[in-house]
Amino acid sequence: MAQEGNQRKGEPLLTVKGLKVHFPVYGGILRHKVGTVKAVDGVSFRLNRGETLGVVGESGSGKTTVGRAIINLHKPMYPDVELGGEILFHTESGQVDTNGITRDEMLPLRERIQMIFQDPFSSLNPRLTVQAIIEGPMKVHMNLTAAQRKDRVLDLLDRVGLQRSYAQRYPHEFSGGQRQRVGIARALATNPDLIIADEPVSALDVSIQAQVINLMMELQREFGLTYLFIAHDLSVVYHICDRIAVMYLGNLVEIGTADQVYKSPRHPYSKALLSAVPQPDPRSSNKGRIRLEGDIPTPMAKPSGCGFRTRCPIAKPSCAQDVPELRDVGNGQMVACPFV
Amino acid sequence: MAAVPQEKSLSVLQRRWRKFRTLKRGWYSLVAILVMYALSLLAPLYITNKAWVVKYNGEYTFPALSGFHAATEFGQRTIGEADYRKLKQEFQEADAGNWVLLAPYPYHPNESLMRSLEGRPPHSPSRAHWLGTDNRGRDVLARLVYGFRISLTFAIGVVLLSYTLGIAVGAVLGFFGGKVDILGQRLVEIWSGLPFLYTVIIVSSLLLPSMWTLTAILAAFGWMGIAMYMRGEFYREKSKDYVAAAIAQGDSSRAIMFQQIFPNALTPLISFAPFAVVGAISSLVALDFLGFGLRPPTPSWGEMVNQGLSNIFKWHLVVFPLSALFITLMMVVFIGEAIREAFDPKVFSRLR
Ligand SMILES: Nc1ncnc2c1ncn2[C@@H]1O[C@H](COP(=O)(O)OP(=O)(O)OP(=O)(O)O)[C@@H](O)[C@H]1O
Ligand code: SF4
Ligand SMILES: [Mg+2]
Numbered sequence: 001m002a003q004e005g006n007q008r009k010g011e012p013l014l015t016v017k018g019l020k021v022h023f024p025v026y027g028g029i030l031r032h033k034v035g036t037v038k039a040v041d042g043v044s045f046r047l048n049r050g051e052t053l054g055v056v057g058e059s060g061s062g063k064t065t066v067g068r069a070i071i072n073l074h075k076p077m078y079p080d081v082e083l084g085g086e087i088l089f090h091t092e093s094g095q096v097d098t099n100g101i102t103r104d105e106m107l108p109l110r111e112r113i114q115m116i117f118q119d120p121f122s123s124l125n126p127r128l129t130v131q132a133i134i135e136g137p138m139k140v141h142m143n144l145t146a147a148q149r150k151d152r153v154l155d156l157l158d159r160v161g162l163q164r165s166y167a168q169r170y171p172h173e174f175s176g177g178q179r180q181r182v183g184i185a186r187a188l189a190t191n192p193d194l195i196i197a198d199e200p201v202s203a204l205d206v207s208i209q210a211q212v213i214n215l216m217m218e219l220q221r222e223f224g225l226t227y228l229f230i231a232h233d234l235s236v237v238y239h240i241c242d243r244i245a246v247m248y249l250g251n252l253v254e255i256g257t258a259d260q261v262y263k264s265p266r267h268p269y270s271k272a273l274l275s276a277v278p279q280p281d282p283r284s285s286n287k288g289r290i291r292l293e294g295d296i297p298t299p300m301a302k303p304s305g306c307g308f309r310t311r312c313p314i315a316k317p318s319c320a321q322d323v324p325e326l327r328d329v330g331n332g333q334m335v336a337c338p339f340v
Numbered sequence: 341m342a343a344v345p346q347e348k349s350l351s352v353l354q355r356r357w358r359k360f361r362t363l364k365r366g367w368y369s370l371v372a373i374l375v376m377y378a379l380s381l382l383a384p385l386y387i388t389n390k391a392w393v394v395k396y397n398g399e400y401t402f403p404a405l406s407g408f409h410a411a412t413e414f415g416q417r418t419i420g421e422a423d424y425r426k427l428k429q430e431f432q433e434a435d436a437g438n439w440v441l442l443a444p445y446p447y448h449p450n451e452s453l454m455r456s457l458e459g460r461p462p463h464s465p466s467r468a469h470w471l472g473t474d475n476r477g478r479d480v481l482a483r484l485v486y487g488f489r490i491s492l493t494f495a496i497g498v499v500l501l502s503y504t505l506g507i508a509v510g511a512v513l514g515f516f517g518g519k520v521d522i523l524g525q526r527l528v529e530i531w532s533g534l535p536f537l538y539t540v541i542i543v544s545s546l547l548l549p550s551m552w553t554l555t556a557i558l559a560a561f562g563w564m565g566i567a568m569y570m571r572g573e574f575y576r577e578k579s580k581d582y583v584a585a586a587i588a589q590g591d592s593s594r595a596i597m598f599q600q601i602f603p604n605a606l607t608p609l610i611s612f613a614p615f616a617v618v619g620a621i622s623s624l625v626a627l628d629f630l631g632f633g634l635r636p637p638t639p640s641w642g643e644m645v646n647q648g649l650s651n652i653f654k655w656h657l658v659v660f661p662l663s664a665l666f667i668t669l670m671m672v673v674f675i676g677e678a679i680r681e682a683f684d685p686k687v688f689s690r691l692r
Pocket of ligand 3: 063
């Protein structure tokens with residue numbers, strides 16, 4: 001599996017087209033629909049085998065919602081959710097649109113897509129042993145005997161740098177970093193192609209963050225994994241990602257290689273986000289610093305046209321009319337703003 | 341890798357169980373109740389008017405185990421079951437090598453002893469009848485022990501049944517949410533609005549209830565609280581990431597509800613159970629007291645408390661049933677208190 005993944009590196013694995021995730025909001029005594037949270041509102045990108053795509057953006061920009069849509073979590077958790085667009089998963093036998101398919105139809109694909117969650121405390125069931133947690137996906141997808149599963153769990157514990165004796169322990173006995181390693185082992189259990197990592201290190205101490213990120217990069221090399229790496233800020237992402245996508249209020253505003261987005265961001269929002277990253281060189285620090293005015297609007301009442309226009313330093317009257325499309329500004333760097 | 345000797349990891353429940361055992365009052369109450377219940381279940385072996393052993397004409401019989409034996413089998417000239425206490429006297433008087441070994445407390449709870457005792461019932465406590473007899477000349481101790489057995493069996497039955505219903509309904513409402521939840525909650529509220537006592541009285545007057553119909557009726561009116569608790573727990577747990585992880589790994593809804601969420605929703609169930617038992621025992625006593633409970637002559641504590649009230653000057657009819665009831669309920673409450681304490685995340689303990 002690992003070799004196969006590495007061999008086919010660069011082939012498309014996932015194509016997302018115009019993804020929309022809208023949560024209806026109910027209110028009043030009759031519990032009727034009073035509004036819609038447009039958490040994700042037309043997101044398109046492609047992900048190739050073996051690469052890492054970073055998704056960055058402020059809190060509430062819809063990063064988690066994109067990740068969960070790809071692994072098809074919304075429908076089972078919130079049956080009322082309104083989904084749109086396509087999530088094409090490339091398999092040997094062609095493409096499957098997984099957006100909003102039933103749980104039964106999704107089941108065989110779950111073996112190939114796994115998720116690492118942001119909060120290592122709530123993502124491990126406190127009543128299960130580490131063994132039971134890690135073998136959960138194996139029980140569903142792999143035809144193994146109990147003894148084989150046990151061996152595999154021990155192997156995975158080795159892989160993620162935990163002692164084998166931890167298998168019989170419960171989550172409360174571990175630190176955040178150790179728990180996140182258990183979560184990573186669980187995500188690896190079925191040898192997946194794609195791992196969605198939703199801010200896997202934000203909840204950890206800074207000293208632990210680097211260890212976990214390095215572990216993830218090692219595992220990627222070893223197993224030929226593809227990552228969708230969601231994070232808050234660009235500096236973590238630059239280190240690990242091949243390409244970076246910047247999200248704002250449910251839309252992608254810029255996507256390009258890590259160097260393009262990190263070194264020469266074009267969209268006004270990416271520029272602002274990047275100027276907020278502490279610079280190692282004190283002389284260059286405050287030079288081009290852009291401060292954003294105000295707060296991110298709520299996805300329930302998005303501004304018309306460009307979602308960023310309420311805070312954009314270069315906004316024009318015409319920005320209120322049309323939602324800007326992503327366009328190529330050279331070398332494949334895509335920006336959703338006609339004025340850069 | 342060298343195996344490092346490790347202290348065994350304990351699950352949350354195992355740790356709470358350990359804590360519970362350190363809370364002596366609750367732990368001893370639990371042991372005492374369990375022992376008493378076990379003893380009461382075996383009562384037909386030692387509180388019975390059937391003899392343990394009868395030797396008659398060289399043959400041995402064991403009526404306490406083998407059941408009914410006609411009086412004529414042992415040469416008695418009465419119709420129906422043998423009267424072993426009388427038989428023992430007769431054999432002793434005849435002195436023909438026949439003998440009877442009676443049970444240690446040789447009375448049946450429904451057996452009227454009026455003919456063999458002097459005076460009119462209720463008889464005061466004596467060496468033969470430790471707690472006296474009631475107004476129909478039935479042994480009070482025997483009735484108390486059998487009544488305990490019935491009360492507890494009944495209470496456990498009611499709790500199990502209402503828990504099953506409540507867990508099923510609450511889990512579905514909380515887990516699926518949305519319209520199912522809104523509609524379900526309204527139905528539960530309407531059902532809670534039905535007047536319990538009227539319904540029981542109507543059903544009792546139509547059916548002459550058996551223990552099982554009573555269990556079903558009480559459970560039918562007792563599951564709503566549990567359902568709402570469970571709904572809340574499932575609703576809260578469902579939004580946690582471990583449930584998302586379970587969906588992502590492909591678990592079915594049923595596996596998620598019962599293997600992932602349910603173990604995390606046990607706290608209110610377990611801590612509430614002893615109080616549910618108290619409620620069920622009290623309900624049965626109340627119904628029996630009012631005459632809508634178990635059909636006579638079933639030995640029931642409610643009926644005995646009622647006798648105490650109508651014979652208020654016969655102290656043994658007042659004191660013994662009431663103390664039995666009081667002590668039992670108190671011990672169950674002690675268990676409940678200790679469970680609550682054991683489940684309390686705070687480390688310091690009040691009860692020790
Ligand atoms: N189930 C839901 N129902 C209603 N609104 C939701 C739901 N899930 C997410 N949202 C809303 O959608 C928006 C995007 O949320 P999301 O969690 O995807 O943001 P995020 O970029 O991951 O933020 P963070 O960095 O804080 O994790 C938020 O405004 C959030 O309130
Ligand atoms: S489209 Fe207009 S508002 Fe949006 S980023 Fe470009 S200039 Fe700013
Ligand atoms: Mg998030």
